[in-house]
Amino acid sequence: MMAALYLRDVRLGFRSGGGAMIAVLFFMSVIIMMPIAVGPDLKLLARLGPAFLWVGALLASLLGLERLFQADREDGSLDHLRLNTGIPELALMVFVKCLAHWTVTGLPLVLAVPLFGLFLNMEPPAILAAMAALAVGTPAIAFIGAVGAAAGVTLARGGLLVAIIILPVIVPVLIFGVSAANAAVDPSQAFLPPFALLSALCLFFAVTGPFAAAVFLKGIDE
Amino acid sequence: MFNASLSVTDLSASRGGFALFESVSFNLKRGDALRVTGPNGTGKTTLLRCLAGLILPDSGAIKISGENSLHYLGHFNAMKPQLTVAENLNFWAAFDDGKSIVSALETMNLSRLKDLPFNVLSSGQKRRVALARLLLSPRQIWLLDEPTVGLDIVSSTLVEAMFSAHLANGGNVVAATHTPLGTATWQTLELQAA
Numbered sequence: 231m232m233a234a235l236y237l238r239d240v241r242l243g244f245r246s247g248g249g250a251m252i253a254v255l256f257f258m259s260v261i262i263m264m265p266i267a268v269g270p271d272l273k274l275l276a277r278l279g280p281a282f283l284w285v286g287a288l289l290a291s292l293l294g295l296e297r298l299f300q301a302d303r304e305d306g307s308l309d310h311l312r313l314n315t316g317i318p319e320l321a322l323m324v325f326v327k328c329l330a331h332w333t334v335t336g337l338p339l340v341l342a343v344p345l346f347g348l349f350l351n352m353e354p355p356a357i358l359a360a361m362a363a364l365a366v367g368t369p370a371i372a373f374i375g376a377v378g379a380a381a382g383v384t385l386a387r388g389g390l391l392v393a394i395i396i397l398p399v400i401v402p403v404l405i406f407g408v409s410a411a412n413a414a415v416d417p418s419q420a421f422l423p424p425f426a427l428l429s430a431l432c433l434f435f436a437v438t439g440p441f442a443a444a445v446f447l448k449g450i451d452e
Numbered sequence: 453m454f455n456a457s458l459s460v461t462d463l464s465a466s467r468g469g470f471a472l473f474e475s476v477s478f479n480l481k482r483g484d485a486l487r488v489t490g491p492n493g494t495g496k497t498t499l500l501r502c503l504a505g506l507i508l509p510d511s512g513a514i515k516i517s518g519e520n521s522l523h524y525l526g527h528f529n530a531m532k533p534q535l536t537v538a539e540n541l542n543f544w545a546a547f548d549d550g551k552s553i554v555s556a557l558e559t560m561n562l563s564r565l566k567d568l569p570f571n572v573l574s575s576g577q578k579r580r581v582a583l584a585r586l587l588l589s590p591r592q593i594w595l596l597d598e599p600t601v602g603l604d605i606v607s608s609t610l611v612e613a614m615f616s617a618h619l620a621n622g623g624n625v626v627a628a629t630h631t632p633l634g635t636a637t638w639q640t641l642e643l644q645a646a
Binding site for chain 1: 529
């Protein structure tokens, strides 16, 4: 039953209006603007590359996050997902929906990093480090975002509000993500400690995020 | 196979601080059908959503014996406009651990439409797809909000036959509607403003 939910959400993401490519296009727009904004200093650009990639991926991940449950609420599907279920089953559904959301929006961002890293004059080791950090960090953003999306599910224009609610919680992910990605650029920094902490954050939010979101969804009163 | 029962005692509910119905009580045994009527705004939808466990009543008790025994169909059809009829129904069949969609499509006279995207259907056809979902996984108690809205006479007859078959199997139908629902024996609950 969870496999069915995952497949449906992924399929919807790639259908018209699903928004699968929107995040990666937005990511591209941000990254293309950076070299123009920074100017012709290639060294500076490479130095700042990991941070740009992270901010771009973070903002792109926030796009469409508020639709995670809203689309299901508007067409009545959410009633059926909530029917006959307790908090643990709902949390599992949220987890599956987050995975599907990440497959459609987060994974393309990670896969686009080798190309966008070139725009930022990054060396292959730095690109690999940034890819690894984003592969672990973007699911964490989806799990945290699910809490905001569930809290704002009944608000018609909740998008920006959801982003503002979840940004403070995402800050640790950004800090360790950028440190891990910077390790390949700056020899004085180690890759493994921030990467391990980033992975720990991802696992922590994979468990707590869906439960918190399930509590919000259970409490919908309409 | 159906042996759940539904009993409601002294149920009261309000929406946004506005009192709807008060002290509603009824019992449904196997094969009982209940039609909920009453003027607009007396809480027919709220009553169904309370029974489904989607919202909490102010007071009173709802007892449903048996697990996973509810189907709920609200005003919205719970179908994705971008997916085809078959994709939508296959999803709910898999999600509810149900059976193949073929017989449900036939019962609702939808076989011809199964490969069309849901959003090109007329509102009556959409409603029939939504009703076909109920047939995918056998559950005893059907909670239906305006089930026949937008249906033509032929389709209404199909739906009435589907209700009669469900009731004859020992199932229950609780429907909020103003239209009469065929020849089956319906109890009526008329809600009045509190």
